[in-house]
Amino acid sequence: MTTGFQKALDRVTRVRGVRGAMLVAGDDGLVVAESLMEGVRGNALAALAASLAKRFRRASETAACGLPQFIHLQASQGSLLAAPAPSGMLLVVVAEADINVGLARLEMLKAGEAIA
Amino acid sequence: MTQTRAVEPWTLDPLQHFVGESAARLALLTTTSGQVIAQHGFTRAVDVMSAAALGAAIAASTSEIIRMLQEPAFRMLSHQGQSHGIFLARFGTPRGPMLALVVYGGDSSIGLVQLFFEQFTRDLAAACPAPEPAKPVLAADFERDLHESLAALFGR
């Protein structure tokens, strides 16, 4: 199963501008599997992305928009992307600010399906 | 408004920062024998003393199992309940090993607690004054220390 996770992450990290991808236990914010460039703090990425997704989910569900299927945080020097994965996991990507988000999103959704 | 108090004043700032970042509901810093160094969120001394004793006992019994398995020393345990999680960790400081017992709710996670706990241990190490020479421990000292600790922890 771990190899399956790794293959799915590798697929996402092949997108230009992606600095790291990881599977995170959504409720716990702990790393399940990761494929990160040097310098990316995996535990921080996992904990913070899961917390952000959890907080955004409350707002989204209260606004009757349902469970977020894709979250994109755009910052001045980078991007953070997150999508739900099977078994309560979250697929998280950290990338350059000018990443092709459409392509990354597509690969993330495919990776999510591959894990299922 | 919830109070953070410390017997050892140098632990106060790191603990307040940790609690603020991790959104911990309760936090207790003790020696490995359960002597309280600082606390956040407890309103009753009886709860603090019980939690300190239980935390030290859990760490000691887990350490013993770990020793039997010939594994490296005890570092941390966590339990996720329905509405609260518990995190217990042993870590080193220039003043010797310490235990941290943290209770968090749904607005936090074990990932966030662990993340900011790493920073907390670094902050404690940086804030720790030079070690004092060891003194003999007498029963009378222990009783006095206990009362002084309670006074510091609850502002009496």
Added chain:
Amino acid sequence: MTDDVRALSAELARDPGSLVFVALGEALRVRGRLDAAAKVALAGLEHHPNLADGHDLYARIVADAGDVERAADEWSIALALDPHHAGAHKGLGFANFQRGDLDAALEHLELALAADPTDQSTVQALHAVRQAAQQAASDPGAGASVERPAVFAGLEGADSGLLLVDPQGRVLAGGLRAQGGPDVAEEVAAYLAGVSQEADRSARLLELGEWRWIMAEGDAGHLHLSAPSASALLLLVRDKSVPSGRLAILAARAAEVARRWLEGQTL
């Protein structure tokens, strides 16, 4: 220092184990001196850890300071010590009402009234919560007629899908309805404060620079959150048929309108 606080303080100084700490803490609380009240309550609880009134007092102090969850914990302790404590039931009624759990709020308020049938404030609270529960049951859209500045007039979804809030999660302008139904502006605004704080922290700790916006595609709708100024957050909500690129354009237009309005407010 007023006379009653002075007299109570003197009494407590004479006898630190006295139960007068409850009256002193309450006197300080009603005067808004919450730090002093908390010190008195915590010191009193040291002498009387099993006094339900002491936990009720500390709960009211932390509730006044805005920490309703912590207050609920303390009221729960008070109830564990005295299952018929009217103040603790009333407090938990308040805490559950704040959380939107009207059934639990009603249950606690009814128990509070049973414990002290003469407390008029409980009667009034019970009446208000029953009305809110009836309203929620009969008309989910009721209570939506809050007057808010028409900042986004002329923009699509001006009062149902555009919400301007301050960093503390209070609504400044606009409106938000869940699928065009009930007004959820206040509730969503409260959550947005936490989202923005987490976005700030994530961007900082992951070295991503300053966050500019967050976009989420939900099962049933899309959301776009940005910060048109340091003192405001803007949420745009649209049906899922609106593509994310168009969402960003709409959000940029609304942010410009919000910025102009905010500048006008500070003049």
